[in-house]
Amino acid sequence: MDPVLAEIYRTVFDAAPYVIAAYGLLWVGLGGYVFFVLHRLSGVEREIAVLEESVARRS
Numbered sequence: 001m002d003p004v005l006a007e008i009y010r011t012v013f014d015a016a017p018y019v020i021a022a023y024g025l026l027w028v029g030l031g032g033y034v035f036f037v038l039h040r041l042s043g044v045e046r047e048i049a050v051l052e053e054s055v056a057r058r059s
Helices: 003-058
Strands: none
Touching: none
């Protein structure tokens, strides 16, 4: 094998755990963000339902 390619492959394989960890953190962060948005959305939907009931009672 070409020594230059061997050096490149060694560098890539040495960095692989860090790349995998970075992608893992990215997915965990994205999942947390989606959970947060869905949780807030359900709260907003409940507030809208209460407001609709209040408007319906006043009409």
